[in-house]
Amino acid sequence: MAKFIADNQAAINEAMPNFQLIANGEATDAGSLLPSDIEPLSRGAGLLQTSLGARAAFSIQAYLGYTEADPNAVPRTILAKAREASFSPEGVGAVGDAITLTDGSIASGTAAFSSASAAFTAADVGKAVIVTGAGASGAALTTTITAYVSAGQVTLGANASTTVSGAKSYYGTDDSAAFAKACVSNRRVKLDRKKSYLVRNLTLMGLxxxxxxxxxxxxxxxxxxxxxxxxxxxxxxxxxxxxxxxxxxxxxxxxxxxxxxxxxxxxxxxxxxxxxxxxxxxxxxxxxxxxxxxxxxxxxxxxxxxxxxxxxxxxxxxxxxxxxxxxxxxxxxxxxxxxxxxxxxxxxxxxxxxxxxxxxxxxxxxxxxxxxxxxxxxxxxxxxxxxxxxxxxxxxxxxxxxxxxxxxxxxxxxxxxxxxxxxxxxxxxxxxxxxxxxxxxxxxxxxxxxxxxxxxxxxxxxxxxxxxxxxxxxxxxxxxxxxxxxxxxxxxxxxxxxxxxxxxxxxxxxxxxxxxxxxxxxxxxxxxxxxxxxxxxxxxxxxxxxxxxxxxxxxxxxxxxxxxxxxxxxxxxxxxxxxxxxxxxxxxxxxxxxxxxxxxxxxxxxxxxxxxxxxxxASGGTAIKRFLQVTISAGTIAANSTYSQNVSVAEASLRDYVFVSPPYQIPGLILTAFVQSQNVVTVQLTNPTTAAITPLQGNTWTVRVRRS
Structure with a gap:
C-alpha cells in the first residue's frame, strides 16, 4: 500500500483540491443530472456500472419497498401502489379551464369580443369560445380566440352576426381527446374538483x-x-x-x-x-x-x-x-x-x-x-x-x-x-x-x-x-x-x-x-x-x-x-x-x-x-236495496201489547233483511222489523211489561233493507 501511495502521490495531491471544492459545494457546475449518468455500485468484489434511469426504474417497478402503516401490510412496488390511485385526465393533456362569463359583448360584423370580468392572457389564443346569441339569427357564435388584445378583450376567429351585450359566454381548451385517452377499462378516472372541462361528442366504446x-x-x-x-x-x-x-x-x-x-x-x-x-x-x-x-x-x-x-x-x-x-x-x-x-x-x-x-x-x-x-x-x-x-x-x-x-x-x-x-x-x-x-x-x-x-x-x-x-x-x-x-x-x-x-x-x-x-x-x-x-x-x-x-x-x-x-x-x-x-x-x-x-x-x-x-x-239489473229515514209515531203502548207501523221501501222483498235504528233509547220495549209484502216493511214495538210505556215522539228513525 505504501508503494501504491508513493507511486500515485502526485495524482493524489492534484485531486485533493477538487475533493475539497466538492465537499464545500464550490466545484464548477457540470450541468444537470441525466438518466444516462452512471452510478457505480458494488456487488461483492465487482463494480456495477448502472445508469441513474435504470436505478430509478428498478425502485419504482421492482423494489418491494412500499408498505403502509398497517403492520399487516404486504410490501409492494411504488408502481403497484400508484396504479391503485385515481387517474387524472390532466395526466394525458386535459386542462379543465372552461370559464363562464356573463357579461360578454360583441358587435355584429366584428370579431372584437370583450368582457369586463374576464382575465384573458396570451395563453388563451387557440381556445374555443362560445358567445350566446351572437350567431346568425341569434344562435350561438362558436369559434376560437385568434389574438389576445387585453385582459378584457380578445379577437375571435369569426365575426358576429348579431350584436349582443351582457351575453353568457364560455371559453376554454377542448379536452375531448385527453378524456378519450384517460378513459379506459379497469380504471378509475377522477376529475379535478370543481373544474370545468370542455368535451365534445365523446363516445367511449367497450369499457x-x-x-x-x-x-x-x-x-x-x-x-x-x-x-x-x-x-x-x-x-x-x-x-x-x-x-x-x-x-x-x-x-x-x-x-x-x-x-x-x-x-x-x-x-x-x-x-x-x-x-x-x-x-x-x-x-x-x-x-x-x-x-x-x-x-x-x-x-x-x-x-x-x-x-x-x-x-x-x-x-x-x-x-x-x-x-x-x-x-x-x-x-x-x-x-x-x-x-x-x-x-x-x-x-x-x-x-x-x-x-x-x-x-x-x-x-x-x-x-x-x-x-x-x-x-x-x-x-x-x-x-x-x-x-x-x-x-x-x-x-x-x-x-x-x-x-x-x-x-x-x-x-x-x-x-x-x-x-x-x-x-x-x-x-x-x-x-x-x-x-x-x-x-x-x-x-x-x-x-x-x-x-x-x-x-x-x-x-x-x-x-x-x-x-x-x-x-x-x-x-x-x-x-x-x-x-x-x-x-x-x-x-x-x-x-x-x-x-x-x-x-x-x-x-x-x-x-x-x-x-x-x-x-x-x-x-x-x-x-x-x-x-x-x-x-x-x-x-x-x-x-x-x-x-x-x-x-x-x-x-x-x-x-x-x-x-x-x-x-x-x-x-x-x-x-x-x-x-x-x-x-x-x-x-x-x-x-x-x-x-x-x-x-x-x-x-x-x-x-x-x-x-x-x-x-x-235501469232495465236488466238485479234489485237494488236502500235505506231511508222515517218518523215512527207510536204514542203510548199499553202493557203486553204491540205497536205496528208500515213503511214503504221500494223494491223490498220477502226474505230480505231489515234493520231499524231508533234515535234514542227505548227501555222496556222490544223492536222488530220485517218485510210484510213487496215494497212494504213493518216496524213493531212490543211492550212485554205490566205498565204502559210512551216512547219519545217525532224523531227520525233509520230503516235499512238488505238483500237476503
Whole structure:
C-alpha cells in the first residue's frame, strides 16, 4: 500500500483540491443530472456500472419497498401502489379551464369580443369560445380566440352576426381527446374538483370496470351533439360502468328537440350506475339507457330537458330509479319502456319485457306539453312507490299499452305516491290528463295508498286487471285548455273506460275516499266490458253528477250502458253532495247483465236539492236495496201489547233483511222489523211489561233493507 501511495502521490495531491471544492459545494457546475449518468455500485468484489434511469426504474417497478402503516401490510412496488390511485385526465393533456362569463359583448360584423370580468392572457389564443346569441339569427357564435388584445378583450376567429351585450359566454381548451385517452377499462378516472372541462361528442366504446368520479366537476359542451356516451358492439361487451358526482350541461340553451342528442347515454352496457349526476339542460332526454341491464340511477338531478328526464328502453332486467329530482322536463320525467323493435335476445333475455323495475322515492316538479311523471310500458314485476309529483302536465303515473311500446305490463304495484296538481297543464294528448292511469291489457296491477290532490279531468283512469284500494282522491276539476279543449272525463273521481271498447276488465275499487269532484265519483263508462268488477266500501264526499252532462238522475256511482257480468257495488257511503245539484239517484245501473248492488248508504236528507231516493236501477239489473229515514209515531203502548207501523221501501222483498235504528233509547220495549209484502216493511214495538210505556215522539228513525 505504501508503494501504491508513493507511486500515485502526485495524482493524489492534484485531486485533493477538487475533493475539497466538492465537499464545500464550490466545484464548477457540470450541468444537470441525466438518466444516462452512471452510478457505480458494488456487488461483492465487482463494480456495477448502472445508469441513474435504470436505478430509478428498478425502485419504482421492482423494489418491494412500499408498505403502509398497517403492520399487516404486504410490501409492494411504488408502481403497484400508484396504479391503485385515481387517474387524472390532466395526466394525458386535459386542462379543465372552461370559464363562464356573463357579461360578454360583441358587435355584429366584428370579431372584437370583450368582457369586463374576464382575465384573458396570451395563453388563451387557440381556445374555443362560445358567445350566446351572437350567431346568425341569434344562435350561438362558436369559434376560437385568434389574438389576445387585453385582459378584457380578445379577437375571435369569426365575426358576429348579431350584436349582443351582457351575453353568457364560455371559453376554454377542448379536452375531448385527453378524456378519450384517460378513459379506459379497469380504471378509475377522477376529475379535478370543481373544474370545468370542455368535451365534445365523446363516445367511449367497450369499457368494462370503469369509474368516472366527477368529484363535483362540470363537463360542458359547445356543440349541438351528445356530450358523453358509453357503448359497445353488443350487449354485455361493456360491463360495470359507474359515473358519479358530475355535472353536465350545454353552453347554449337548447331550443328545438333533437332525439339523437343526449348529455349522458349508455347502450349495451350490463351493469351501469349513475349517481349524484346533475344535468341542467338537454336537446332531448337528460340520461338515457338503451338495451342495458342492471341499471341503477340514484340521487341525480335532471332539469330543463326537451324530452324525458331519464329514460330506459329495451332494457333486460333490474332497473332502479331512486331518490332522483326532476324539474321542468318537456316529456316524461321518468320512463321505462319496451319499445317496438326491441328483442329479448338483444339484452341476453329469453322473453320480452323489462323484468324487475323499481321507481322509488323520486320527486317530479313540473313537466310541460304532454309529459307524464312516470311512463311505463312493457315491464314485468315492478313497484312505483313513495314518489312525489307536482304540477305534471299529463298523468302523474301512466301504465301504457300503446303500439309504440309493443307490449303491456304485468304485476306492478303503484303504492303510497303523492300526486298534486296532476294534469293541470292539460296535456296535448287527448285523454291523457289526470292523476294515475292504467290502460287496458295491463294485468295484476295494484294501486294502493296513493294520495291524489287537485287532479284535472280524472283522478284515476283504470282499465285492464286493476285492484285499487285505500287511495285518497281529493279534488278533481274540469279545466280544459287550449292544448286540450275537451276533457273526456270532465272531473270524475275514478273512471273505468276502454278506448277501443273491445277489451274486458276485471278487478276492484275498494276502501277508497273520494272528495270534491266536478263529476261522478265512480264511472264505469259506456262501451267498456266488465267482468267480476267490485266497487265496494268507498266513502264519497261532496261529489256531483252535473246536469250539464245529461239527466240529473244518473248517479254519483254510475254504471253506463255496456255488457257486464258480476259487477258488485256494495257498502259504499255518500256523505255529502253539492247542494246546487239535484240528485234523484246516486247509484245507477244502465246496462244489462248480472249485478250485486247492495248495502250502499247515504246520510242525505229528503228535500228538493237532496231527495231521499238515492238509488235507481235501469232495465236488466238485479234489485237494488236502500235505506231511508222515517218518523215512527207510536204514542203510548199499553202493557203486553204491540205497536205496528208500515213503511214503504221500494223494491223490498220477502226474505230480505231489515234493520231499524231508533234515535234514542227505548227501555222496556222490544223492536222488530220485517218485510210484510213487496215494497212494504213493518216496524213493531212490543211492550212485554205490566205498565204502559210512551216512547219519545217525532224523531227520525233509520230503516235499512238488505238483500237476503
Amino acid at each position: 368494462s370496470n370503469f369509474e368516472l368520479d366527477g368529484n363535483k366537476a362540470t363537463i360542458v359542451s359547445d356543440r349541438v351533439q351528445s356530450i358523453l356516451g358509453f357503448s359497445a358492439t353488443g350487449w354485455g361487451v361493456s360491463k360495470n360502468i359507474y359515473v358519479h358526482d358530475l355535472s353536465l350541461s350545454y353552453a347554449t340553451t337548447p331550443t328545438t328537440r333533437n332525439d339523437n342528442i343526449f348529455p349522458l347515454w349508455f347502450q349495451y352496457v350490463d351493469g351501469v350506475q349513475v349517481e349524484r349526476v346533475t344535468v341542467t339542460n338537454s336537446w332531448s332526454a337528460g340520461v338515457i339507457f338503451s338495451a342495458c341491464s342492471n341499471v341503477k340511477a340514484y340521487s341525480n338531478k335532471i332539469s330543463n330537458t326537451l324530452a324525458d328526464g331519464m329514460t330506459c328502453f329495451g332494457c333486460g332486467r333490474n332497473v332502479t330509479y331512486f331518490d332522483n329530482d326532476f324539474t321542468n322536463t318537456s316529456d316524461d320525467a321518468m320512463a321505462v319502456t319496451w319499445l317496438a323493435g326491441n328483442t329479448a335476445a338483444a339484452v341476453g333475455e329469453v322473453t320480452i319485457r323489462t323484468k324487475g323495475v323499481r321507481i322509488l322515492y323520486n320527486r317530479v316538479n313540473g313537466t310541460t306539453v304532454s309529459a307524464r311523471g312516470v311512463f311505463i310500458g312493457g315491464i314485468e314485476v315492478g313497484v312505483i312507490a313513495g314518489n312525489e309529483f307536482y304540477n305534471v302536465a299529463s298523468f302523474s303515473i301512466l301504465l301504457s299499452n300503446t303500439t309504440t311500446v309493443a307490449t303491456y305490463s304485468t304485476d306492478v304495484n303503484i303504492v303510497n305516491n303523492v300526486c298534486v296538481n296532476s294534469g293541470q297543464a292539460a296535456s296535448s294528448l287527448v285523454g291523457e290528463v289526470g292523476g294515475i292511469a292504467v290502460y287496458s291489457q295491463n294485468t295484476g296491477i295494484i294501486v294502493q295508498g296513493n294520495n291524489l290532490k287537485n287532479s284535472n279531468n280524472v283522478g284515476m283512469l283504470l282499465q285492464g286487471n286493476v285492484y285499487a284500494t285505500c287511495n285518497l282522491i281529493n279534488g278533481v276539476t274540469n279545466n280544459p285548455s287550449t292544448q286540450n279543449p275537451s276533457l273526456p272525463w270532465q272531473g270524475a273521481g275514478a273512471v273505468w273506460a276502454d278506448f277501443s271498447g273491445s277489451n274486458t276488465c276485471f278487478g276492484s275499487f275498494k276502501g277508497n275516499e273520494i272528495w270534491n269532484t266536478a263529476h261522478r265519483a265512480v264511472w264505469v263508462q259506456a262501451g267498456y266490458n266488465t267482468e267480476y268488477l267490485s266497487i265496494c266500501n268507498n266513502e264519497i264526499h261532496n261529489c256531483v253528477d252535473p246536469a250539464s252532462v245529461g239527466a240529473a238522475a244518473l248517479g254519483v256511482i254510475f254504471l253506463d250502458t255496456s255488457t257486464r257480468n258480476q259487477v258488485i257495488v256494495k257498502g259504499n257511503r255518500l256523505y255529502e253532495s253539492r247542494t246546487t245539484q239535484v240528485l234523484t239517484t246516486w247509484v245507477y245501473v244502465a246496462g244489462g247483465g248480472l249485478h250485486d248492488i247492495d248495502h250502499n248508504e247515504t246520510n242525505l236528507a229528503s228535500g228538493a236539492s237532496q231527495p231521499n231516493t238515492p238509488i235507481a236501477n
